[in-house]
Amino acid sequence: MNAVVLLPVLLVLFAGGLIALQAPTNVMLARAGESAVLAALISFAVGTATLLAVWLVSGHRSGAASLGALPWYAWMGGVYGAVYVAIAAYAAPRIGLASLITLGVAGQIIMAMWLDHMGALGLARHAISPFRVGGAVLVILGVVLVRRG
Incomplete structure (x- = not known):
C-alpha cells in the first residue's frame, strides 16, 4: 500500500477508534445529566468549539463564501451526527x-x-x-x- 493510500486508511482507523470512545464518554454525560439528548448537545458543543478553534488556526477561509449556494440537504450532516450520538448514548448501556x-x-x-x-x-x-x-x-x-x- 502506497503512502497516498496508507495515511487516509490509518486516519480512518484512528477515527473509528475515537467513535468507539465517543459512546461511553457520552453515556457518562447522559447519566450525569439524565438525558441522552443533553449528552449529545454537550458533545456537539465541545466538538463545535474544537472545530472552530482548528478552523481559525488553519487560516483557510476561502470556502465559506460559497456555502450559501448549497442545496438544503447539504446542511443535514450535523442532524445525522446528532441523532447517532444521542442514540448511542441511550443504546450503549443497554446493548x-x-x-x-x-x-x-x-x-x-x-x-x-x-x-x-x-x-x-x-x-x-x-x-x-x-x-x-x-x-x-x-x-x-x-x-x-x-x-x-
Missing part, C-alpha cells in the same frame, strides 16, 4: 458497546452501498456487486456473532 458499534457499521455499509449504487449526493456510481453484497452479509453475520457473544 453494549460492541453491539452498538457493529450494528452501526452494518447500517453504514447498507446505506453506503445504496448511496454508491445510486451515485447519490454527488458521489461516483459504484454498482452493487456480488462481492459487495457478500461483504455486507459477512458484516451482518458479525453483528449476529457479537450479539450472541
Whole structure:
C-alpha cells in the first residue's frame, strides 16, 4: 500500500477508534445529566468549539463564501451526527458497546452501498456487486456473532 493510500486508511482507523470512545464518554454525560439528548448537545458543543478553534488556526477561509449556494440537504450532516450520538448514548448501556458499534457499521455499509449504487449526493456510481453484497452479509453475520457473544 502506497503512502497516498496508507495515511487516509490509518486516519480512518484512528477515527473509528475515537467513535468507539465517543459512546461511553457520552453515556457518562447522559447519566450525569439524565438525558441522552443533553449528552449529545454537550458533545456537539465541545466538538463545535474544537472545530472552530482548528478552523481559525488553519487560516483557510476561502470556502465559506460559497456555502450559501448549497442545496438544503447539504446542511443535514450535523442532524445525522446528532441523532447517532444521542442514540448511542441511550443504546450503549443497554446493548453494549460492541453491539452498538457493529450494528452501526452494518447500517453504514447498507446505506453506503445504496448511496454508491445510486451515485447519490454527488458521489461516483459504484454498482452493487456480488462481492459487495457478500461483504455486507459477512458484516451482518458479525453483528449476529457479537450479539450472541
